[in-house]
Amino acid sequence: MNVRHLRTKKPVGQPTRGKTASNRLRRVDNFILLYEPALLSRTDGRFQRSLFVDLGYGFDARTTLESAGRFRRVNPDLPILGVEIDKERVEAALPFADEITHFRLGGFNLPLQAGESVRLIRAFNVLHQYEEGDFAPAYERLAEHVLPGGLMIEGTSNPFGSIWAANLARKLENGSWRMEALVFSTNFRMGFDVKEFQTILPKNYIHHVVKGEQVYDFFELWRRAAAEAVHARIFGPRQWFSAACKKLAGHGFDVLLASKWLSKGYLIWNNPQ
Ligand SMILES: C[S@@+](CC[C@H](N)C(=O)[O-])C[C@H]1O[C@@H](n2cnc3c(N)ncnc32)[C@H](O)[C@@H]1O
Numbered sequence: 001m002n003v004r005h006l007r008t009k010k011p012v013g014q015p016t017r018g019k020t021a022s023n024r025l026r027r028v029d030n031f032i033l034l035y036e037p038a039l040l041s042r043t044d045g046r047f048q049r050s051l052f053v054d055l056g057y058g059f060d061a062r063t064t065l066e067s068a069g070r071f072r073r074v075n076p077d078l079p080i081l082g083v084e085i086d087k088e089r090v091e092a093a094l095p096f097a098d099e100i101t102h103f104r105l106g107g108f109n110l111p112l113q114a115g116e117s118v119r120l121i122r123a124f125n126v127l128h129q130y131e132e133g134d135f136a137p138a139y140e141r142l143a144e145h146v147l148p149g150g151l152m153i154e155g156t157s158n159p160f161g162s163i164w165a166a167n168l169a170r171k172l173e174n175g176s177w178r179m180e181a182l183v184f185s186t187n188f189r190m191g192f193d194v195k196e197f198q199t200i201l202p203k204n205y206i207h208h209v210v211k212g213e214q215v216y217d218f219f220e221l222w223r224r225a226a227a228e229a230v231h232a233r234i235f236g237p238r239q240w241f242s243a244a245c246k247k248l249a250g251h252g253f254d255v256l257l258a259s260k261w262l263s264k265g266y267l268i269w270n271n272p273q
Pocket of ligand 1: 014018019056063084086108123124
């Protein structure tokens with residue numbers, strides 16, 4: 001297949017470093033499978049031809065193919081589209097394409113074909129290489145083909161994905177996004193240290209951890225909560241993390257306290273500003 005034939009419009013965005021790693025995004029996929037499996041499994045109406053889009057999959061297609069394996073456990077026919085703005089990276093991925101697994105050259109203006117729509121976008125380690133001013137226009141373009149009720153998980157991880165933070169944006173009927181949650185994830189290999197999460201914040205927050213901003217208060221109080229819960233440290237980082245999140249809720253933040261999240265290392269802050 002010739003990449004030029006797939007190019008219907010100029011990709012919006014800029015080429016950036018393509019670093020990736022095997023299983024780097026495993027916990028992102030597992031999070032989605034736990035948060036809203038029906039988004040991946042449903043096949044009714046417009047969802048039948050509705051894609052999972054992996055935007056900016058990197059120098060090779062490994063993370064897209066790994067997600068295909070995970071997500072097709074709940075929907076064997078799930079159509080998947082890997083999008084790259086770098087032509088050589090698309091060419092490298094094409095040998096792995098099949099009837100339901102596509103790789104196309106594109107940007108924030110997703111390269112969809114007639115009749116296709118999007119149920120879920122995963123954009124990881126993409127926007128952090130952009131300027132903050134690019135964030136809102138990118139979200140606006142990406143919203144264009146997402147079905148109402150669809151989701152985007154957009155965030156940043158460390159090189160091996162052991163820790164990450166991501167926006168969870170929900171597509172509304174009126175065509176815009178609602179920022180549903182800011183999610184923090186750790187597999188505890190690095191222990192538990194609140195300040196580590198600050199370094200991998202998504203682009204819309206990373207420059208806003210300053211006095212007067214809500215995300216600054218969030219981190220101040222999370223740090224305080226971790227200090228207040230330090231007695232739990234003796235039982236390990238997982239227990240300490242859970243205890244700290246509960247204290248954080250006590251400080252007035254809308255965070256989910258179900259053990260299915262906390263015990264697995266996910267802190268979900270609902271309706272952040
Ligand atoms: C650091 S890699 C991330 C790879 C993978 N998502 C991961 O997290 O391991 C970022 C990739 O995003 C691609 N990229 C940057 N802007 C893009 C855009 N607007 N549309 C599509 N891909 C883009 C770059 O070419 C690069 O390969």
